[in-house]
Amino acid sequence: MALLRTGLQLVVLGVLYAGCQWLVARTGIPVPPGLLALLVLIGLLLSRAVPETAVDRGGDLLLRYLPVIFLPPGIGVIRELHLVRGHGLGLAAVLLGSLVVGQLVAGLVGQAMANREKK
Amino acid sequence: MTALEILGATAFTATLYWVCSAVQRRLRLSLLHPLLSSVLAGGTLLALLPPAWLDGYVRGSKPLLWLLGPATAALALPFYRKRAFLAEHPGAAVLAALTGCASTVAVVWSLGSLLGLPPLLMRAASLKNVTLPVALGLAQVIHTQPGLTTVCVFTSGLVGSAIGPALLSRIGVRSPVARGLALGTLSHAIGTARALEEGPLPGAAGVVALTLSAMLIGAGAIALSLIFG
Numbered sequence: 421m422a423l424l425r426t427g428l429q430l431v432v433l434g435v436l437y438a439g440c441q442w443l444v445a446r447t448g449i450p451v452p453p454g455l456l457a458l459l460v461l462i463g464l465l466l467s468r469a470v471p472e473t474a475v476d477r478g479g480d481l482l483l484r485y486l487p488v489i490f491l492p493p494g495i496g497v498i499r500e501l502h503l504v505r506g507h508g509l510g511l512a513a514v515l516l517g518s519l520v521v522g523q524l525v526a527g528l529v530g531q532a533m534a535n536r537e538k539k
Numbered sequence: 540m541t542a543l544e545i546l547g548a549t550a551f552t553a554t555l556y557w558v559c560s561a562v563q564r565r566l567r568l569s570l571l572h573p574l575l576s577s578v579l580a581g582g583t584l585l586a587l588l589p590p591a592w593l594d595g596y597v598r599g600s601k602p603l604l605w606l607l608g609p610a611t612a613a614l615a616l617p618f619y620r621k622r623a624f625l626a627e628h629p630g631a632a633v634l635a636a637l638t639g640c641a642s643t644v645a646v647v648w649s650l651g652s653l654l655g656l657p658p659l660l661m662r663a664a665s666l667k668n669v670t671l672p673v674a675l676g677l678a679q680v681i682h683t684q685p686g687l688t689t690v691c692v693f694t695s696g697l698v699g700s701a702i703g704p705a706l707l708s709r710i711g712v713r714s715p716v717a718r719g720l721a722l723g724t725l726s727h728a729i730g731t732a733r734a735l736e737e738g739p740l741p742g743a744a745g746v747v748a749l750t751l752s753a754m755l756i757g758a759g760a761i762a763l764s765l766i767f768g
Contacts, residue, residue: 430609437608450764452676454611455757461615462750472619479613482606487574489607490671490689491552492600494578497686498586499593503659504687510654514664515694518646519725520706522668523699526639526724526748527707530717533631 422477429478436461540598548599555581572729575693611672618750624743628716632744635717636751639724643668644759663687666756667695670727673753677760692727699726700733719744724752 440453440460464470504511559573559580585593625632644665651661662683666674671692678688703722712718719741722730731745 433609433612436612440612441608450680450761452611452673452680452757454608454676455673455753457608457612458614458673459754461612462618465615465619466622472616475613476616479616482610482613483616486610486672487577488552488556489603489610490574491556491577491581492548492597492604493675493685494574494689494693495581495585495686496597497578497684497690498582499597500684500686503657503684507656507660510651510656511660511664513654514647514651514656514661515667515691516698517650518643518664519667519695519699520702521646522639522643522725523703523706523721524710525642526635527712527717527721528710529638530631530635530720530744531712531714533634534628534714534716537628537630 426477426481429475430481431478432475433457433478433482540601544595544599545602546599548596549603551581551596552600552603572693572697575697578689578693607672607675611676614670614672614750614753617746621743621746624740625747628744631716632720632747632751635720636724636748636755639721639748640668640752640755640759643725644756659683660687663691666760667691668699668725668727669753669756670749673757677757680764681760696726696729700730703730704733704737715740716744720748723748727752 437453437457440456443449444451444453444456461470461475465472555577556573559577563571563573563576585596647661647664647667651664656664659682662681663678665681666677666683666688669677669692671689674688674692675685678685700722703726704718707718707721712721715738718737719731719734722734722741723745724730726733727749731742731749734745735742
Protein backbone atom coordinates (compact mmCIF):
# COMPACT_ATOMS: atom_id res chain seq x y z
CA MET A 421 0.00 0.00 0.00
CA ALA A 422 2.79 2.39 0.98
CA LEU A 423 4.63 1.51 -2.22
CA LEU A 424 1.52 2.19 -4.32
CA ARG A 425 1.00 5.54 -2.58
CA THR A 426 4.63 6.53 -3.20
CA GLY A 427 4.32 5.46 -6.84
CA LEU A 428 1.12 7.44 -7.36
CA GLN A 429 2.68 10.51 -5.75
CA LEU A 430 5.65 10.22 -8.12
CA VAL A 431 3.15 10.19 -10.99
CA VAL A 432 1.46 13.33 -9.57
CA LEU A 433 4.84 15.14 -9.42
CA GLY A 434 5.69 13.91 -12.92
CA VAL A 435 2.36 15.14 -14.29
CA LEU A 436 2.85 18.52 -12.58
CA TYR A 437 6.28 18.87 -14.20
CA ALA A 438 5.05 17.66 -17.60
CA GLY A 439 2.22 20.22 -17.39
CA CYS A 440 4.73 22.99 -16.69
CA GLN A 441 6.91 21.76 -19.58
CA TRP A 442 3.89 21.93 -21.89
CA LEU A 443 2.96 25.42 -20.67
CA VAL A 444 6.51 26.74 -21.16
CA ALA A 445 6.73 25.19 -24.65
CA ARG A 446 3.29 26.57 -25.57
CA THR A 447 3.80 30.12 -24.30
CA GLY A 448 7.55 30.43 -24.90
CA ILE A 449 8.13 32.07 -21.51
CA PRO A 450 11.82 31.79 -20.54
CA VAL A 451 11.19 30.03 -17.22
CA PRO A 452 12.73 26.62 -16.51
CA PRO A 453 9.76 24.19 -16.22
CA GLY A 454 11.25 22.76 -13.00
CA LEU A 455 11.33 26.19 -11.32
CA LEU A 456 7.77 26.84 -12.48
CA ALA A 457 6.66 23.46 -11.04
CA LEU A 458 8.37 24.36 -7.74
CA LEU A 459 6.54 27.69 -7.53
CA VAL A 460 3.21 26.09 -8.47
CA LEU A 461 3.60 23.38 -5.82
CA ILE A 462 4.58 25.92 -3.13
CA GLY A 463 1.44 27.88 -4.05
CA LEU A 464 -0.77 24.78 -3.97
CA LEU A 465 0.61 23.70 -0.57
CA LEU A 466 0.41 27.16 1.03
CA SER A 467 -3.16 27.69 -0.23
CA ARG A 468 -4.02 24.19 1.04
CA ALA A 469 -5.40 23.30 -2.39
CA VAL A 470 -3.11 20.26 -2.17
CA PRO A 471 -2.38 18.66 1.22
CA GLU A 472 1.21 17.82 2.10
CA THR A 473 0.23 14.15 2.41
CA ALA A 474 -0.60 14.09 -1.33
CA VAL A 475 3.05 14.49 -2.36
CA ASP A 476 5.21 13.88 0.74
CA ARG A 477 6.29 10.27 0.17
CA GLY A 478 7.04 10.62 -3.53
CA GLY A 479 8.71 14.02 -3.01
CA ASP A 480 10.90 12.83 -0.15
CA LEU A 481 11.96 9.80 -2.20
CA LEU A 482 13.04 12.01 -5.12
CA LEU A 483 14.92 14.36 -2.78
CA ARG A 484 16.71 11.45 -1.09
CA TYR A 485 18.07 10.23 -4.43
CA LEU A 486 18.57 13.67 -5.97
CA PRO A 487 22.41 13.39 -6.00
CA VAL A 488 22.17 10.39 -8.36
CA ILE A 489 20.21 12.50 -10.86
CA PHE A 490 22.96 15.16 -10.72
CA LEU A 491 25.66 12.77 -11.91
CA PRO A 492 25.04 12.82 -15.69
CA PRO A 493 25.39 16.62 -16.04
CA GLY A 494 28.33 16.56 -13.62
CA ILE A 495 30.16 13.87 -15.58
CA GLY A 496 29.31 15.75 -18.78
CA VAL A 497 31.73 18.48 -17.64
CA ILE A 498 34.57 16.57 -19.33
CA ARG A 499 33.04 17.67 -22.65
CA GLU A 500 33.29 21.29 -21.51
CA LEU A 501 36.80 21.36 -19.98
CA HIS A 502 38.24 23.09 -23.06
CA LEU A 503 36.11 26.13 -22.16
CA VAL A 504 38.00 26.57 -18.87
CA ARG A 505 41.48 26.13 -20.38
CA GLY A 506 43.61 29.18 -19.55
CA HIS A 507 40.98 30.53 -17.15
CA GLY A 508 41.17 27.97 -14.33
CA LEU A 509 42.86 30.24 -11.79
CA GLY A 510 40.67 33.20 -12.70
CA LEU A 511 37.50 31.12 -12.31
CA ALA A 512 38.71 29.79 -8.93
CA ALA A 513 39.45 33.35 -7.74
CA VAL A 514 36.02 34.56 -8.87
CA LEU A 515 34.22 31.64 -7.22
CA LEU A 516 36.10 32.04 -3.92
CA GLY A 517 35.94 35.85 -3.83
CA SER A 518 32.24 36.03 -4.63
CA LEU A 519 31.47 33.25 -2.16
CA VAL A 520 33.27 34.98 0.72
CA VAL A 521 31.73 38.40 0.00
CA GLY A 522 28.22 36.93 -0.39
CA GLN A 523 28.48 34.98 2.86
CA LEU A 524 29.74 37.99 4.81
CA VAL A 525 27.01 40.27 3.45
CA ALA A 526 24.20 37.72 3.99
CA GLY A 527 25.47 36.97 7.52
CA LEU A 528 25.81 40.61 8.60
CA VAL A 529 22.48 41.69 7.08
CA GLY A 530 20.75 38.60 8.48
CA GLN A 531 22.13 39.32 11.96
CA ALA A 532 21.14 42.99 11.89
CA MET A 533 17.60 42.13 10.76
CA ALA A 534 17.24 39.20 13.19
CA ASN A 535 18.20 41.52 16.07
CA ARG A 536 15.62 44.10 14.92
CA GLU A 537 12.90 41.45 14.60
CA LYS A 538 13.66 40.21 18.14
CA LYS A 539 12.98 43.67 19.65
CA MET B 540 18.80 6.49 -27.61
CA THR B 541 18.47 2.71 -27.31
CA ALA B 542 17.13 0.63 -24.40
CA LEU B 543 20.66 -0.72 -23.86
CA GLU B 544 22.05 2.83 -23.56
CA ILE B 545 19.35 3.77 -21.05
CA LEU B 546 19.91 0.62 -18.99
CA GLY B 547 23.70 0.96 -19.14
CA ALA B 548 23.75 4.68 -18.25
CA THR B 549 21.30 4.22 -15.35
CA ALA B 550 23.18 1.20 -13.94
CA PHE B 551 26.55 2.97 -14.32
CA THR B 552 25.27 6.12 -12.57
CA ALA B 553 23.63 4.24 -9.68
CA THR B 554 26.63 1.90 -9.14
CA LEU B 555 29.11 4.78 -9.26
CA TYR B 556 27.18 6.75 -6.64
CA TRP B 557 26.70 3.71 -4.44
CA VAL B 558 30.43 2.86 -4.49
CA CYS B 559 31.49 6.48 -3.83
CA SER B 560 28.97 6.78 -0.95
CA ALA B 561 30.38 3.59 0.60
CA VAL B 562 33.95 4.93 0.30
CA GLN B 563 32.92 8.27 1.89
CA ARG B 564 31.17 6.47 4.77
CA ARG B 565 34.28 4.41 5.38
CA LEU B 566 36.78 7.28 5.21
CA ARG B 567 34.48 9.92 6.78
CA LEU B 568 36.07 12.80 4.86
CA SER B 569 33.51 15.57 4.37
CA LEU B 570 35.39 17.04 1.37
CA LEU B 571 35.08 13.64 -0.33
CA HIS B 572 31.38 14.27 -0.97
CA PRO B 573 30.02 11.26 -2.88
CA LEU B 574 28.69 13.56 -5.57
CA LEU B 575 32.11 15.12 -6.15
CA SER B 576 34.01 11.83 -6.05
CA SER B 577 31.42 10.22 -8.38
CA VAL B 578 31.81 13.03 -10.91
CA LEU B 579 35.61 12.83 -10.74
CA ALA B 580 35.71 9.03 -10.97
CA GLY B 581 33.00 8.77 -13.67
CA GLY B 582 34.46 11.66 -15.69
CA THR B 583 37.98 10.21 -15.56
CA LEU B 584 36.76 6.75 -16.53
CA LEU B 585 34.70 7.99 -19.48
CA ALA B 586 37.52 10.30 -20.61
CA LEU B 587 39.82 7.26 -20.85
CA LEU B 588 37.33 5.25 -22.92
CA PRO B 589 36.60 5.83 -26.64
CA PRO B 590 34.42 8.98 -27.17
CA ALA B 591 31.48 6.82 -28.35
CA TRP B 592 31.05 5.60 -24.75
CA LEU B 593 30.60 9.14 -23.42
CA ASP B 594 28.15 9.91 -26.25
CA GLY B 595 26.20 6.75 -25.39
CA TYR B 596 26.21 7.67 -21.69
CA VAL B 597 24.91 11.18 -22.39
CA ARG B 598 22.12 9.82 -24.61
CA GLY B 599 21.23 7.00 -22.22
CA SER B 600 21.03 9.26 -19.16
CA LYS B 601 18.28 11.47 -20.65
CA PRO B 602 15.35 9.64 -18.94
CA LEU B 603 17.20 9.85 -15.58
CA LEU B 604 17.82 13.54 -16.17
CA TRP B 605 14.11 14.13 -16.83
CA LEU B 606 13.49 13.20 -13.18
CA LEU B 607 15.31 16.39 -12.23
CA GLY B 608 12.09 18.28 -13.10
CA PRO B 609 9.75 16.49 -10.65
CA ALA B 610 12.60 16.54 -8.10
CA THR B 611 12.85 20.33 -8.43
CA ALA B 612 9.11 20.58 -7.75
CA ALA B 613 9.62 18.37 -4.67
CA LEU B 614 11.87 21.08 -3.19
CA ALA B 615 8.56 22.76 -2.28
CA LEU B 616 8.20 20.23 0.57
CA PRO B 617 11.15 21.27 2.80
CA PHE B 618 10.27 24.95 2.18
CA TYR B 619 6.62 24.33 3.09
CA ARG B 620 7.65 22.48 6.27
CA LYS B 621 9.81 25.41 7.39
CA ARG B 622 7.25 28.11 6.51
CA ALA B 623 6.93 29.03 10.22
CA PHE B 624 10.54 30.28 10.10
CA LEU B 625 9.68 32.63 7.22
CA ALA B 626 6.62 33.89 9.11
CA GLU B 627 8.78 34.65 12.19
CA HIS B 628 11.76 36.18 10.39
CA PRO B 629 10.45 37.59 7.09
CA GLY B 630 12.74 40.63 6.96
CA ALA B 631 15.92 38.78 7.91
CA ALA B 632 15.23 35.92 5.47
CA VAL B 633 14.34 38.06 2.45
CA LEU B 634 17.00 40.75 2.96
CA ALA B 635 19.83 38.32 3.76
CA ALA B 636 19.02 36.25 0.65
CA LEU B 637 18.59 39.37 -1.52
CA THR B 638 21.81 41.12 -0.43
CA GLY B 639 23.76 37.85 -0.39
CA CYS B 640 22.68 37.03 -3.96
CA ALA B 641 23.16 40.57 -5.26
CA SER B 642 26.63 40.98 -3.74
CA THR B 643 27.89 37.59 -4.89
CA VAL B 644 26.71 38.13 -8.48
CA ALA B 645 28.22 41.65 -8.45
CA VAL B 646 31.61 40.23 -7.40
CA VAL B 647 31.41 37.51 -10.09
CA TRP B 648 30.93 40.08 -12.85
CA SER B 649 33.30 42.79 -11.55
CA LEU B 650 36.17 40.48 -10.59
CA GLY B 651 35.50 38.25 -13.61
CA SER B 652 35.70 41.22 -16.01
CA LEU B 653 38.88 42.41 -14.30
CA LEU B 654 40.48 38.98 -14.75
CA GLY B 655 39.26 38.68 -18.35
CA LEU B 656 36.97 35.68 -17.84
CA PRO B 657 34.75 34.83 -20.85
CA PRO B 658 31.03 35.69 -20.32
CA LEU B 659 30.13 31.97 -20.58
CA LEU B 660 32.18 31.20 -17.45
CA MET B 661 30.82 34.26 -15.59
CA ARG B 662 27.25 33.19 -16.39
CA ALA B 663 27.95 29.71 -14.96
CA ALA B 664 29.62 31.26 -11.88
CA SER B 665 26.57 33.53 -11.37
CA LEU B 666 24.47 30.41 -10.75
CA LYS B 667 26.88 28.89 -8.20
CA ASN B 668 24.74 29.62 -5.14
CA VAL B 669 21.52 28.25 -6.66
CA THR B 670 20.43 24.75 -5.66
CA LEU B 671 21.55 22.44 -8.51
CA PRO B 672 18.17 21.31 -9.92
CA VAL B 673 17.11 24.95 -10.38
CA ALA B 674 20.60 26.03 -11.54
CA LEU B 675 20.58 23.44 -14.33
CA GLY B 676 17.23 24.78 -15.57
CA LEU B 677 18.52 28.35 -15.42
CA ALA B 678 21.73 27.38 -17.28
CA GLN B 679 19.59 26.81 -20.39
CA VAL B 680 17.80 30.15 -19.94
CA ILE B 681 21.04 32.18 -19.76
CA HIS B 682 22.89 30.03 -22.33
CA THR B 683 25.67 28.50 -20.31
CA GLN B 684 26.96 24.93 -19.99
CA PRO B 685 25.34 22.42 -17.57
CA GLY B 686 28.65 20.74 -16.66
CA LEU B 687 30.37 24.04 -15.81
CA THR B 688 27.32 25.11 -13.82
CA THR B 689 27.42 21.83 -11.87
CA VAL B 690 31.10 22.35 -11.00
CA CYS B 691 30.47 25.97 -9.87
CA VAL B 692 27.49 24.88 -7.72
CA PHE B 693 29.54 22.06 -6.13
CA THR B 694 32.42 24.40 -5.38
CA SER B 695 30.19 26.97 -3.72
CA GLY B 696 28.49 24.27 -1.66
CA LEU B 697 31.60 22.39 -0.53
CA VAL B 698 33.93 25.37 0.02
CA GLY B 699 31.18 27.50 1.56
CA SER B 700 30.18 24.84 4.06
CA ALA B 701 33.85 24.19 4.91
CA ILE B 702 34.95 27.81 5.51
CA GLY B 703 31.59 29.54 6.13
CA PRO B 704 31.08 28.78 9.85
CA ALA B 705 34.61 29.95 10.80
CA LEU B 706 34.31 33.00 8.54
CA LEU B 707 30.99 34.02 10.11
CA SER B 708 32.36 33.54 13.65
CA ARG B 709 35.39 35.67 12.77
CA ILE B 710 33.25 38.68 11.81
CA GLY B 711 31.02 38.25 14.88
CA VAL B 712 27.94 36.69 13.23
CA ARG B 713 26.72 34.56 16.14
CA SER B 714 22.94 34.74 15.60
CA PRO B 715 21.77 31.20 14.68
CA VAL B 716 19.23 32.73 12.28
CA ALA B 717 21.87 34.75 10.42
CA ARG B 718 24.35 31.86 10.27
CA GLY B 719 21.74 29.55 8.73
CA LEU B 720 20.65 32.23 6.27
CA ALA B 721 24.24 32.91 5.12
CA LEU B 722 25.02 29.20 4.68
CA GLY B 723 21.76 28.48 2.83
CA THR B 724 22.02 31.56 0.58
CA LEU B 725 25.56 30.87 -0.63
CA SER B 726 25.95 27.11 -0.25
CA HIS B 727 22.39 25.83 -0.89
CA ALA B 728 21.70 22.22 0.25
CA ILE B 729 25.29 21.39 1.28
CA GLY B 730 25.46 24.57 3.39
CA THR B 731 22.03 23.82 4.84
CA ALA B 732 23.24 20.37 5.93
CA ARG B 733 26.18 22.13 7.66
CA ALA B 734 23.79 24.65 9.28
CA LEU B 735 21.66 21.78 10.54
CA GLU B 736 24.71 20.52 12.47
CA GLU B 737 24.59 23.82 14.43
CA GLY B 738 20.94 23.25 15.39
CA PRO B 739 17.35 23.11 14.09
CA LEU B 740 16.97 26.92 13.88
CA PRO B 741 19.98 27.49 11.57
CA GLY B 742 18.82 24.41 9.62
CA ALA B 743 15.34 25.90 9.07
CA ALA B 744 16.94 29.22 8.10
CA GLY B 745 19.13 27.39 5.57
CA VAL B 746 16.14 25.67 3.91
CA VAL B 747 14.24 28.94 3.57
CA ALA B 748 17.34 30.81 2.34
CA LEU B 749 18.20 28.24 -0.32
CA THR B 750 14.66 28.36 -1.72
CA LEU B 751 14.52 32.18 -1.67
CA SER B 752 17.95 32.40 -3.34
CA ALA B 753 16.84 30.05 -6.11
CA MET B 754 13.77 32.24 -6.68
CA LEU B 755 15.75 35.51 -6.60
CA ILE B 756 18.57 34.40 -8.90
CA GLY B 757 15.93 32.73 -11.08
CA ALA B 758 13.93 35.97 -11.33
CA GLY B 759 17.10 37.91 -12.17
CA ALA B 760 18.22 35.41 -14.82
CA ILE B 761 14.77 35.34 -16.45
CA ALA B 762 14.53 39.17 -16.43
CA LEU B 763 17.99 39.45 -18.06
CA SER B 764 17.12 36.84 -20.69
CA LEU B 765 13.93 38.76 -21.54
CA ILE B 766 15.90 42.01 -21.91
CA PHE B 767 18.95 40.66 -23.76
CA GLY B 768 17.43 37.56 -25.37
